[in-house]
Amino acid sequence: MYRALPASRQVASTSSRGAVRVVRRRIATEANPVPKKKKGVVRRIFWATTTLTGTFYFGSTFAAFNNQTYYDFFSDHVPLGQSMLEYAETHGWDKITIKDVVDTGTNVVVTTQRFITDTINRTPGAHDAVESAKRTVETKTEEAKAATLKIIRGTKARVEPVVTQVKTEVQETAQKVETIGKEQAQQVSDELASLVLKAEAALAGKPFPSDSTATALPDVVPAVDATPPSIAKDAEKHVYSVPLPLGFEPPPGFSRPAPPKKAEPEPVAEAESPLVIEAPVIVTLPLVAPSVSSLGESEPIISHLAGTIDNLASYLASNPEAASKATDVLEIAKNDLTALGERIEKSKLDERLALEAKLDEQTREYTLKLMELEMEAQDKLDDQQEGFRKFFDDERVKLAQSYREKLEQELKTQTELINERLKEEVIAQGIELQRRWIREIKVRVEQERGGRLAKLDELSASLKKLERIALDNSTYLDENIRVHALWSAVRAVTSAALGSPVRKPFREELRTLRHIAAAREDPVVAIALDTLEETDVPDVGVEPFADLASWFASEVAPKVSQVALVPDENAGVLSYLASRALSGFRFKRQGLVAGDDILSVLARAEYHLNEKDLDSAARELNQLKGPARMLLHDWLEAARRRLEVQQALDVVQTQATLASLLVV
């Protein structure tokens, strides 16, 4: 990788250099084009995909812990994302913060620095210093490596078409190479010198293995230029295969045995040079590989180079026509190589000194830088902390503000809602109250109306009662008047019919009485009066009691006593005459005497009449039969009439009395 960087620079630098490199590339591509290409592409793709995938997964994991949405996306949509996150969580990656990273970085840096200083102190040699510096640089310049990797890839990509072009041209150029070998060799030597210089200069920022390869490369290149493309290709293969994966993980086996390697380039060069020199001198071209085999174990590149030279020699041997040309070229190459070796040695010494100085300077610089970085990181951290705190405070304040606003809004809405509800409730209550009031008023009105109506009813009832009372009173009065009238009429009739000393008719009085009695609708009175009125008694009148009594005593009683002895049936003139004749001889009985005979009956009647008991007298006389009854007929009639009238008037009078009693 770091080898590639200068290479790319070279490509971009000048056309002359580019030409050299084109040749080199041509040679490299010609050797074994297909397998190298394939391998390189596959490896590149593999490493690229691995790196990209790794970067993506690790970066995504850390990004997922910082971003929730990306976390969801990553766990849901990316294959193996979930398991990756789980693994990260179990190992606590999500807890890693920038500060942790910085801390660990600083720790690493500090430890590395300590280690470097320790190693420098322990072995003041340039190589140790270089190594430590290299390690520090390694750790420091990871970003730069990544960038370079990219650049290398880009340049490779750019170079590849050139390489292919070169491949096509290789056949033609192969012949040309021999013709212009001298110039090219010279150029190459110059180029190599400059390359070596550059490589040495770049040693400060390069891992040791790369350095060793880089140093090996210039050594190889002169041979390569002179030798067939396969050798160069092999060397190139070595060059590319080692650094690419090394990128940032140089194989420890390569980096560790630094001191022997460091020492080696010179012997290699030395070994090479005699070998190369030998080759032109001894046209037979003895094999170099066996002689270098002892060295090949420790330094594979040398053995490789030897192999290449051998191959070249064999090639030359196989082509004796070209041998004469090749010998010249080889000779020139040998001379160049020796000069190169010297120059390399010299330049190496210079380089070492410069490198040491540079390393010291760089150590100091990087220490300073480290400190600076540390300080900066600390400051940054502090700043960040401050910033975070401030941000946190601001956020808190902002959040509090926003929440307060939200709360206020909520409160406002709530209060509005409550107010609205209250209003609605108030309205509803008002309606309810109004309804209730209306109902109450209605009820009250109804009650009032009911009360008034009740009062009115009461009044009407009392009025009715009064009316009733008045009516009753009037009826009482009427009744009284009627009773009174009845009484008057009855008294009038009584006085007219019974009380008068002479017999006189009383129809007028009776009619009046009857009218008055008819108003009262008394059935008993009506019947009594009807029976009385139907007869002709009112027209004739009734005998007064005094008349009846005298009539009985003076006329009826003596004549009846004369027929007292007459039998009831079949009585002839003789019996009458006999009774009349004998009646003069009988004793007149007086008083209430017992007996059924006519005389006794007469005596009792007379007694009753004396007692003014017409009724009893009439009853006594009514018991008589035969001629006596015939004689008493008229008197009895008169007495009965009187008694009838008397009885009827008694009934009326009793009714009148009853009516008067009922009225009150």
Next chain:
Amino acid sequence: MSSTKPTSSEDILGQKYDRCLADLLVKSVGVVASVIFFRRRTWPIALSTGFGAGAAYADCDRSFNPARIPGTRIIPQSEVKQ
């Protein structure tokens, strides 16, 4: 026979007595006939007085008891019931 003024019931017997006497007087006509026809002979006087007195008695008796018609008999209620 009856006067315009009706007699009282107790006077019926006296009236009958009066009528019987008047009848007897009227029926005893022999004295007048003896004087006129029998030139003062006695026997016509006694005979006619007898006849007259008898007829008058019968009439008088009938007036007192109207049921005493010759050839008839009044059956009393007790007998009828039996």
